[in-house]
Amino acid sequence: MEGLIMNYPLTTTTILEYGNSVYHHKKIITYLPDGTRQEYRFGDLYKRCKKLANALTLKLGITKGDMVGTFAWNHAPHVELYYGISGVGAICHPINIRLTSDQTEYIINNSEDRVIFVDATLVPLLEKIAPLLETVECYVLINAPKDFKTSLLITIHYEDLLEEQSEHFEWPTLNENDASGMCYTSGTTGLPKGVLYSHRSTYLHASNIISPNAGNYSNLDTILLIVPQFHVMAWGFPYLCLLSGSNMVLPSSNLQPDVLIKILQEEQVTKANGVPTIWLGVYDAMKKNPPKEKLALEEYIVGGSALPKSLIEGFEKDFGIKGVQAWGMTETSPLGTVSRLQSLHTHLSDNEKLNIRAKQGTAFPGVELRIMTDEGTLAPADGKTMGELQIKGAWVINSYFKTNNQDGFTQDGWFKTGDVSTIDKDGYMEIKDRTKDLIKSGGEWISSVALESALMAHPKIKEAAVIAIADEKWIEKPLASIVLVNEKDTISDSELIEFLSRDFVKYQIPRDYVYINEVPKTSVGKLDKKEIRRLFAEGKLS
């Protein structure tokens, strides 16, 4: 039977070509770390991606399947890297700049990055570990002054790299199932795990976020991309903006509330993303110093942590700006659900509506959710029965990089999220608890297990259990409950902070310590975090 559909692979290059063809006039605006504003068009992005592709292949010898790291804030060159690297068939690997030196070293060696593109302002973080990096052949410096000094051995300036290249490049034909990008989970207990995304998953993830039930992005929008590009391919936004023809505004390290507000105003931003902590800060700053004119901002989409109801309410009541809750994980590209009201909610009270909007929401087309109870049965969609949230779909991984370990997956092919959730009769998923032992503070994961091990290495400490407690600014923060070897000993908080700072970066270190006589244990002798949380909630830990 002759006659069917053209082979048309869904790749990041398909996205780039579309953006250039239909929306070459749309803008990419960058605020550099020093506050300088740069602007160019999607058409310029396209040409520079082709120059970059030439540089990668001709100058740096990058070939299909090679891993290329980025260590950078959100800015136009970082977007060029997203498209340029995967366009030549290599894998774009944004590295989280907020990890410990040990974690960063591990990730770069594990991923086998051959080249790292690094912001000049972030070079000091890599200088510390460069001698330990086994596969990196070269560092490309982004936004570095001409006379930039560094101990990194082989370096080249990004603009010099591009300058000598042609704007003509024939994109190779790629298989849409090949890898286009990689991110590491930073939240799991144990070592970070690599997660590979395919061209197809990247395309489908981005194109589904555009739809009105999800992000609702169009060529009338100007979007502020606050989520750092080193987080889960920054939720697909550097891709989807080209598909939806939305102007992109990239703030690099300008994430202070007052600066963000200024950018929102000056660029007439209509939509934005970010973790709740960012929006709490923006809200507080706007309350203190209300903008003279109503912002063009219609809504902000939040992921990474639960959006507090008070924030949804405050922003909407005080400034007419809508908060939209989304949910996802590194393993799910990340976006899996979004919470928006439907016509069936029209008759609910404001408070009931708020309760729905604060849920994680309904699944996107392309992913499926289910709740598996502890008894191994499917939970009914009643909004009450809790169990582990499991997910499958067109942008969910089926294994981790370089490992055959299938612990995170069910035998019938679903990914086990480790979140305890419910799904209600209308399909709205709500996360109730976490089966994995993690804390998410200001959008970044902290491993309680790693903190516990480190604390127990202190000579005066016998046992330690770290739990997440609520925090107004960071949503969650770690609290360490400690059992001393000698009950009569004392340790100051500052001593412990100093002690932990050898292995942890600042945001990961608990500021809150309580001393207890014994750590509650489960029947099989594991730390009983649920019990500790209960004690804390009842004021019995302090």
Added chain:
Amino acid sequence: MEGLIMNYPLTTTTILEYGNSVYHHKKIITYLPDGTRQEYRFGDLYKRCKKLANALTLKLGITKGDMVGTFAWNHAPHVELYYGISGVGAICHPINIRLTSDQTEYIINNSEDRVIFVDATLVPLLEKIAPLLETVECYVLINAPKDFKTSLLITIHYEDLLEEQSEHFEWPTLNENDASGMCYTSGTTGLPKGVLYSHRSTYLHASNIISPNAGNYSNLDTILLIVPQFHVMAWGFPYLCLLSGSNMVLPSSNLQPDVLIKILQEEQVTKANGVPTIWLGVYDAMKKNPPKEKLALEEYIVGGSALPKSLIEGFEKDFGIKGVQAWGMTETSPLGTVSRLQSLHTHLSDNEKLNIRAKQGTAFPGVELRIMTDEGTLAPADGKTMGELQIKGAWVINSYFKTNNQDGFTQDGWFKTGDVSTIDKDGYMEIKDRTKDLIKSGGEWISSVALESALMAHPKIKEAAVIAIADEKWIEKPLASIVLVNEKDTISDSELIEFLSRDFVKYQIPRDYVYINEVPKTSVGKLDKKEIRRLFAEGKLS
């Protein structure tokens, strides 16, 4: 390198499962030919599709790759057939009910339909040709009264077929590149050609129409599906409504303006589709008898023919309802472009805006357009240089059913549309003329070549050339220019209409005849339609 994305085929079953899982509470409302209103939910659709799947496989012996025809208006069972047939791995083949008996016979024999699902009201059309159908084993009667009489030999009532089946059915795992549906082009010169759609193309086409730059459909919408389901899988709407969670309203044969207006009012329809002729009728009826309350209808999307500027203007000014122009072909699933204003148009005059909205518009993500001049060079995007519109993409065919003929495709893999077009600097495509010799009247194609052959079979006619001329109601209609064998002869219009009615259905037959001394020819001796059109435009044909 372990670690990548789950295999998650994009199939019509994926769509059905999603619709049931997230939007089981959404409605499908049918107005039957006799005016009866029926309503059920996506959850009911899902169960009935599973019953149908059981019936198809267990009762009718349908297996993977089998062709199953439908001959029906828009209604819930027809939607069930879309999902049920392709869900079991067979191919859903909606047959245009408006063709001649000869064409219908050819199409059914060519496609090798094993079963045809037919509306009771349409049975007479099939009875005429049933003895000539070589592959049809059985007819399933939809909405037929219990005592329905027909000369069709083996028949079963649709509801009886479903009634005895279980609601449990394990969907087979399908390859997304397998065929899910088929439509025939009815507009080409020569025989109708079969066009196969794959599960993947059907999914991607539907999911891209949802986006705000295209159709902009969400779970807040109620959509009236006017485009008949026997036309190009009715533009993807029976699929996309499940992805977007939009209520569906299906009018069957209730397409008279007054009835449509009543349905729009009663169902609080927010969006609708249709050919311009339908909307011209609705507009005229609303002008004559303005609705007391403003309709909930926000916009109607139009394809099949160019949306007249006067209609865009009138509907918007008089009733605040927006007309949106889209473009596509059977070979392109069909939708390829849509025309909406962007922020760059904000400063234009109303008339300039109207000119842009009347263009065919910009390409969807997933398809690419280009204009090839007569000299074989790519036309610049200047809005002026004309050439043949060519298209490629994820839902464009690469060949016709049962033929290796590649005449319609370029060597580098683009489909040649046969339309003469321009593309402007902002990516807006505009169709200027047609290289293929066709007339589109009220949304249906008419082959001028077929009319010419038929006319020339008349003993008194020496030569005939049929062109499209503008018509207020039908957008286009055929005009036949005739050279008589004997100049002194005369033929009445009614004689010719009678003569043609043996081979053509009513809407295909010209009402306008002019007599000329000779038909203009091109240098190679072909009918020079351009010249005939010019003569007509200048009033020299009458």
